[in-house]
Amino acid sequence: MTKARFAFSLLVFILGYLMISSLGIAQERQKLxxxxxxxxxxxxxxxxxxxxxxxxxxxxxxxxxxxxxxxxxxxxxxxxxxxxxxxxxxxxxxxxxxxxxxxxxxxxxxxxxxxxxxxxxxxxxxxxxxxxxxxxxxxxxxxxxxxxxxxxxxxxxxxxxxxxxxxxxxxxxxxxxxxxxEVAERFDGKILKDKKIAPILMDDLPTLRHDFFQMMIGNTDWSTLFQHNQEVMLIGEKTVIPMAYDFDMTGLVNPPYAQVSTLVELESVKDRLYRGFCRNEPMMQAVRKEFLEKEEQFYTEIDNQKLYYSEAEAKAIRSYLKEFFDMLRSDRMFTEKILKSCRTVDGSVMK
Structure with a gap:
């Protein structure tokens, strides 16, 4: 093969590859x-x-x-x-x-x-x-x-x-x-169906982040053990992760039909209660720090979605979130509302 024919063949190959790649990128951009x-x-x-x-x-x-x-x-x-x-x-x-x-x-x-x-x-x-x-x-x-x-x-x-x-x-x-x-495939894991898994056996950091989040939005309508408004995913042989969904019965959303879970003693869905299990304190303090560092990101997200609720509702959401972050900032309130309110292995509340 002459150098000219080789160069031409190489050019055709490169152009073909770029066209296929660009089509692939276009298809990727069309994903749901x-x-x-x-x-x-x-x-x-x-x-x-x-x-x-x-x-x-x-x-x-x-x-x-x-x-x-x-x-x-x-x-x-x-x-x-x-x-x-x-x-x-x-x-x-x-x-x-x-x-x-x-x-x-x-x-x-x-x-x-x-x-x-x-x-x-x-x-x-x-x-x-x-x-x-x-x-x-x-x-x-x-x-x-x-x-x-x-x-x-x-x-x-x-x-x-x-x-x-x-x-x-x-x-x-x-x-x-x-x-x-689909979500399980993304993480090369599998969803565990109809299996009661004690939350204390789940991976510590993802579970703590989940539990802090549920308190942040004022959600008590969930159960890891009974997989209520939650899926449980196994990654590898023993990493078990909670994944939450259905957030309508929360203080954040507060629809007219919202009801407090019968499992807790609260008067309103806007009242917060930490329902997570106790982990070692350094880890809980680390997740506390994570949330405080992300506070402004949450406020930015409220603005990003402001087309879908009124300005008054956006203001109320910001105020509701601020109550949570004020609690995290206070050593006294964090100790009282989370460290001393988390559940122990037997399900009782730490005191």
Missing amino acids: FDSEEPLSLRMAVSIKALKAESNDSTYVDGEIQLETSPGNWEAFPFDMRTRGNFRLNECFYPPMRIRLKKKEAEGSVFQGNRNLKLVLPCSKTKNADSFIGKEYLAYKFYEQVTEYHFRTRLVRVKFTNLDDRKAEEVELLGFVIEDND
């Missing part, structure tokens, strides 16, 4: 959770039929349209079912799980994320979207706290309830949540 921009969706569903005909193991056929460019909609044959307990029974719009067949997802934004939880507002009231905005904010806070979290993305849904005679289309704010299997 790589963007902060809300997806535009359209759904027409009989809420009565969805509640009556689906359950934790039974899906019904449905269709969700995605706005791929302004005014252009592409239909996807999603199966869907209801999920959850409290919101399913108490809310007008039920929480859902939606799934798409692998072949149908190929080449779309849903490729690699075909199974999703869909969270919609609870009620039809005018301010219902703001509670979705605040719950989504809690997920964004959790991203600041730990790498072990579910990814989320906001959606704007043009929703038609087929039970409505007028079949009027309404626009709802919502978000989708990454599937268990």
Whole structure:
């Protein structure tokens, strides 16, 4: 081969490689959770039929349209079912799980994320979207706290309830949540289902970060042992990690239907209680320091998401978080509210 032919062949190879690489990068950018921009969706569903005909193991056929460019909609044959307990029974719009067949997802934004939880507002009231905005904010806070979290993305849904005679289309704010299997694959781990694992046996630092976070947002509606509003992931042979979800019953979100857990003695969901187990004090002090160092990041995140709740609500969120960080700054309050309130191995409170 002459030098000229070799140089030409090398040039063709390099150009081909660059083209393939650029296509790969373009495809990477189209992944569902790589963007902060809300997806535009359209759904027409009989809420009565969805509640009556689906359950934790039974899906019904449905269709969700995605706005791929302004005014252009592409239909996807999603199966869907209801999920959850409290919101399913108490809310007008039920929480859902939606799934798409692998072949149908190929080449779309849903490729690699075909199974999703869909969270919609609870009620039809005018301010219902703001509670979705605040719950989504809690997920964004959790991203600041730990790498072990579910990814989320906001959606704007043009929703038609087929039970409505007028079949009027309404626009709802919502978000989708990454599937268990997908998050486990990201960490080369697996989700432990139907196994009661004592929280004290879980990896110390991720668990402490989780427990501080739950107190920060005013959440008592969770249980690691019973995997309530929480998944447990095993990485390797013995590293067990908690991953929280469902943050509506919190002081941060504080929706009208919020109720205090029957397991605690609190008057309001806005009251805070540390429900974590005791670890060695140096480690708890280290996590305390971590949170204090991230305080401004949380306030910045409130501003980043301010399109999805009112200015008054943003101010209230900042005030609510400040109460938590004031507690962390005070040696006396930190000792009283966390070090002396954490639970011991037998489940009792340290005194």
